Amino acid sequence: MFDTFPLWPTRASTTAGSVDALFIFLVALSALMSLAIFTMITVFAVRYRRRRGVASEQIEGSTALEVTWSVIPLFIFVVIFVWGAVIYFKERTPPRGATEVYVVAKQWMWKLQHEEGQREINQLHVPLGRDVKLILTSQDVIHSFYVPAFRIKQDVLPGRYTTAWFHPTRAGTYHLFCAEYCGSQHSGMIGQVVVLEPAQYESWLSGGGASGTMASNGQNMFQQLGCSTCHRFDTQGRGPNLVGLFGKPVQLEDGRVVTADENYIRESILTPGAKVVSGFKPIMPVFQGLVSEEQLNALVAYVKSLNPSPSGAAGGPTVVPSGAKPQETKVQ
Amino acid sequence: MATAAITAERENYLNQEYGIKSWLLTVDHKRIALLYLLSITFFFFIGGFFALLIRLELLTPAGDLVQADTYNKLFTMHGQVMVFFFLIPSIPAVLGNFLVPLMIGAKDLAFPRINLLSWYLYIIAGVLMLHCMLTGGVDTGWTFYTPFSTAFSNTKVIEAGLAIFISGFSSILTGLNFVVTIHRMRAPGMTWDRLPLFIWAHYATSIIQLLGTPVIAVTLVLVVLERALHLGIFDPTRGGDPLLFQHLFWFYSHPAVYIMILPSMGVVTEIIPCFCRKRIFGYKFVALSSISIAVFGFLVWAHHMFVAGISLYAALIFSALSYLVAVPSAIKVFNWTATMYKGSITFSTPMLYAFGFVGLFTMGGLTGLFLAALGIDVHVTDTYFVVAHFHYIMVGGALMGYLGGMHFWWPKISGRMYPESLGRLAALIVFLGFNLTFFPQFILGYLGMPRRYWQYPPEFQVLNVLSTAGATVLAVGYLLPMVYFLWSMRYGKVAPDNPWGASGLEWMTTSPPPTFNFDKPPVVTWEAYDYEHIPAPQEARSGG
Numbered sequence: 035m036f037d038t039f040p041l042w043p044t045r046a047s048t049t050a051g052s053v054d055a056l057f058i059f060l061v062a063l064s065a066l067m068s069l070a071i072f073t074m075i076t077v078f079a080v081r082y083r084r085r086r087g088v089a090s091e092q093i094e095g096s097t098a099l100e101v102t103w104s105v106i107p108l109f110i111f112v113v114i115f116v117w118g119a120v121i122y123f124k125e126r127t128p129p130r131g132a133t134e135v136y137v138v139a140k141q142w143m144w145k146l147q148h149e150e151g152q153r154e155i156n157q158l159h160v161p162l163g164r165d166v167k168l169i170l171t172s173q174d175v176i177h178s179f180y181v182p183a184f185r186i187k188q189d190v191l192p193g194r195y196t197t198a199w200f201h202p203t204r205a206g207t208y209h210l211f212c213a214e215y216c217g218s219q220h221s222g223m224i225g226q227v228v229v230l231e232p233a234q235y236e237s238w239l240s241g242g243g244a245s246g247t248m249a250s251n252g253q254n255m256f257q258q259l260g261c262s263t264c265h266r267f268d269t270q271g272r273g274p275n276l277v278g279l280f281g282k283p284v285q286l287e288d289g290r291v292v293t294a295d296e297n298y299i300r301e302s303i304l305t306p307g308a309k310v311v312s313g314f315k316p317i318m319p320v321f322q323g324l325v326s327e328e329q330l331n332a333l334v335a336y337v338k339s340l341n342p343s344p345s346g347a348a349g350g351p352t353v354v355p356s357g358a359k360p361q362e363t364k365v366q
Numbered sequence: 367m368a369t370a371a372i373t374a375e376r377e378n379y380l381n382q383e384y385g386i387k388s389w390l391l392t393v394d395h396k397r398i399a400l401l402y403l404l405s406i407t408f409f410f411f412i413g414g415f416f417a418l419l420i421r422l423e424l425l426t427p428a429g430d431l432v433q434a435d436t437y438n439k440l441f442t443m444h445g446q447v448m449v450f451f452f453l454i455p456s457i458p459a460v461l462g463n464f465l466v467p468l469m470i471g472a473k474d475l476a477f478p479r480i481n482l483l484s485w486y487l488y489i490i491a492g493v494l495m496l497h498c499m500l501t502g503g504v505d506t507g508w509t510f511y512t513p514f515s516t517a518f519s520n521t522k523v524i525e526a527g528l529a530i531f532i533s534g535f536s537s538i539l540t541g542l543n544f545v546v547t548i549h550r551m552r553a554p555g556m557t558w559d560r561l562p563l564f565i566w567a568h569y570a571t572s573i574i575q576l577l578g579t580p581v582i583a584v585t586l587v588l589v590v591l592e593r594a595l596h597l598g599i600f601d602p603t604r605g606g607d608p609l610l611f612q613h614l615f616w617f618y619s620h621p622a623v624y625i626m627i628l629p630s631m632g633v634v635t636e637i638i639p640c641f642c643r644k645r646i647f648g649y650k651f652v653a654l655s656s657i658s659i660a661v662f663g664f665l666v667w668a669h670h671m672f673v674a675g676i677s678l679y680a681a682l683i684f685s686a687l688s689y690l691v692a693v694p695s696a697i698k699v700f701n702w703t704a705t706m707y708k709g710s711i712t713f714s715t716p717m718l719y720a721f722g723f724v725g726l727f728t729m730g731g732l733t734g735l736f737l738a739a740l741g742i743d744v745h746v747t748d749t750y751f752v753v754a755h756f757h758y759i760m761v762g763g764a765l766m767g768y769l770g771g772m773h774f775w776w777p778k779i780s781g782r783m784y785p786e787s788l789g790r791l792a793a794l795i796v797f798l799g800f801n802l803t804f805f806p807q808f809i810l811g812y813l814g815m816p817r818r819y820w821q822y823p824p825e826f827q828v829l830n831v832l833s834t835a836g837a838t839v840l841a842v843g844y845l846l847p848m849v850y851f852l853w854s855m856r857y858g859k860v861a862p863d864n865p866w867g868a869s870g871l872e873w874m875t876t877s878p879p880p881t882f883n884f885d886k887p888p889v890v891t892w893e894a895y896d897y898e899h900i901p902a903p904q905e906a907r908s909g910g
Contacts, residue, residue: 040813057742060739068728068732082709090708092644100648104696122681122741178673217519220819222434
């Protein structure tokens with residue numbers, strides 16, 4: 035019965051629990067408020083229905099009452115607002131050390147790549163009990179990545195990254211929907227999120243047949259495109275040294291200070307003139323239209339991997355020194 | 367044809383002149399109201415027909431009744447027709463047009479010719495929209511989100527955009543006319559604190575129309591230019607920003623919801639005191655709440671964009687502001703309820719619609735609290751939860767108010783009474799049909815069914831079948847009034863001047879009113895809703 039006619043969505047992430055708790059609170063509150071109003075209306079309608087010889091009583095109003103029924107709801111609203119904001123704040127802040135998956139949406143499919151290099155289409159395998167961060171972008175129109183069982187949704191925009199994250203708490207297969215109307219086959223742009231036990235996930239991951247991690251693919255790109263000519267790993271390059279860049283504040287030529295997040299790296303590759311680092315000349319060529327979204331993701335993953343931070347979240351900073359020097363001379 | 371009954375009638379705005387020209391070139395606000403009534407009813411049934419096709423398609427999980435592209439056009443044009451060609455003009459352009467001058471004791475609107483112009487603009491826009499629909503239609507969703515609308519859709523986006531652009535001018539001119547009329551044309555003694563609250567509601571609405579509509583007009587022009595000339599305003603590959611469109615669009619389209627619901631609140635605020643034989647509870651607070659809804663309504667637009675990629679802090683601010691706008695709405699509901707206290711209540715058709723309005727608007731408003739809560743919005747935005755919520759406000763609220771108003775003022779407009787028991791039956795059918803159609807959609811939405819889906823996973827079917835069943839009931843409820851209104855124009859009992867024993871200047875002139883509304887310009891020496899001085903009607907008591 036409940037498989038064919040469910041009344042409550044599956045709860046398969048940590049977020050789902052907190053969203054449901056607020057939702058249940060609001061359902062109870064709404065039921066209470068509407069019950070109160072509808073009871074009053076019914077009681078008044080019966081009690082004060084027209085009767086011969088009984089006239090209505092003219093009442094002008096009551097400022098005290100007006101203030102009461104403005105302030106009490108306002109107070110309740112503040113509580114709801116704060117509660118909802120706390121959940122949202124967590125939803126929008128991916129924890130450190132999360133497994134990263136890059137998502138490219140296009141009419142009408144989901145292309146996903148794990149940082150370990152595995153690619154998937156319309157399917158996402160993730161391990162139970164680990165934080166998973168999604169870095170999403172679109173190749174064409176706006177889409178929206180929606181997994182009802184996790185209670186998460188994030189629009190996927192062309193020309194920039196958005197991020198989302200979840201922590202699966204229950205193994206199983208769940209709906210992945212596109213939630214932003216995107217054209218003819220919008221309702222066909224669906225897929226599955228498969229949450230596996232960690233051991234199963236490891237075996238799935240090793241059976242993927244991926245050719246290298248995203249960071250190592252990105253490293254190859256970095257050399258093929260000649261990026262390494264200027265972005266050297268010392269202070270002599272014509273472009274800034276990228277080691278340790280990710281997540282740090284960057285002083286720009288025009289005086290602004292920005293944080294080097296995924297979107298900053300992305301923008302600096304596609305339209306380098308937009309944000310020039312202080313002390314450098316705007317000589318880098320524009321890569322807009324020259325690299326695909328997947329290649330761009332690999333480059334971003336590589337730049338992120340250049341962080342020597344001991345957190346170990348990104349994939350393998352050890353590969354850096356080996357390929358850097360020889361490539362520099364080759365391109366010259 | 368011209369029987370004794372008609373010739374015996376006093377001269378009024380309907381029988382003063384005959385012939386098609388006397389209608390198409392009229393500058394009488396009451397005749398223009400009727401022109402609007404005909405045209406918006408036409409578009410209502412077109413939009414309703416699309417809705418019925420949508421519901422039939424969703425009867426089964428597979429996409430089997432129409433093609434995917436056809437389905438996308440159906441929900442797009444359902445939205446565009448219902449929002450821009452029915453709901454926005456509905457109460458203001460029909461009831462407002464008819465009643466604003468009557469209620470304030472004026473002989474017409476301030477600019478009668480502009481009033482006619484605004485109808486012609488509406489018709490030009492409507493014809494363009496019809497042409498667009500008949501020659502292929504448009505599939506962007508009523509929201510026109512970029513870059514889909516500007517670079518990817520291969521349907522008639524430009525034509526639909528222009529149609530809505532033109533209809534916007536019609537809306538602006540109506541708003542302008544009302545603002546000037548309310549300021550300048552009030553009868554002697556009709557001070558601001560004696561105005562019927564219907565007028566206050568229309569004043570607030572007009573302000574939104576004047577300030578908001580130009581923004582959607584500019585936005586649509588940008589979409590058209592971007593599509594035709596590839597300017598790159600919304601195109602990220604040219605340095606544009608697709609989110610800019612959403613900000614501009616919702617800057618108008620959120621306040622537009624208040625263009626639809628405020629006049630309806632105005633109607634209900636007239637009906638409830640009349641059928642309680644009581645003055646409204648908290649006149650000043652109800653009037654002020656209309657104005658504050660109009661003002662706060664402009665500050666909440668980004669609550670449509672919590673998952674769209676706006677910053678965390680922007681989302682927090684817009685969520686908080688959204689709760690502020692809920693307060694004046696709550697104030698209204700409490701005041702309507704309090705008005706019933708110690709009243710002398712009768713349950714005529716308009717009152718049943720008013721009850722329906724309060725019930726459905728309350729539910730729509732409460733579910734708005736869910737959507738304004740950031741954490742929950744992430745899950746339910748762009749699902750059927752949103753679809754259910756805004757139909758509770760825009761159909762359950764705005765349309766119930768419109769129908770209630772049509773029944774309340776029909777005797778004044780047509781000079782005839784409609785059959786009361788059929789009226790009550792239709793109100794009941796609409797209420798039940800509406801809830802059956804849209805309540806299951808709240809559950810569907812929380813389960814995660816996205817909106818604008820042509821096909822869906824099979825576990826959502828039971829709720830969709832319920833919803834479709836409700837839609838057919840609702841259709842009957844909407845057809846009934848149209849039939850008996852038409853019937854009543856010929857066979858209905860002749861209406862007395864004030865069949866409900868209502869307060870308000872419109873009831874002090876004849877039914878239907880003469881062309882210049884009042885034989886003698888009225889002088890007002892009393893407050894609005896002074897029901898202690900107005901005898902209850904004999905007519906309504908027998909019930910019909």
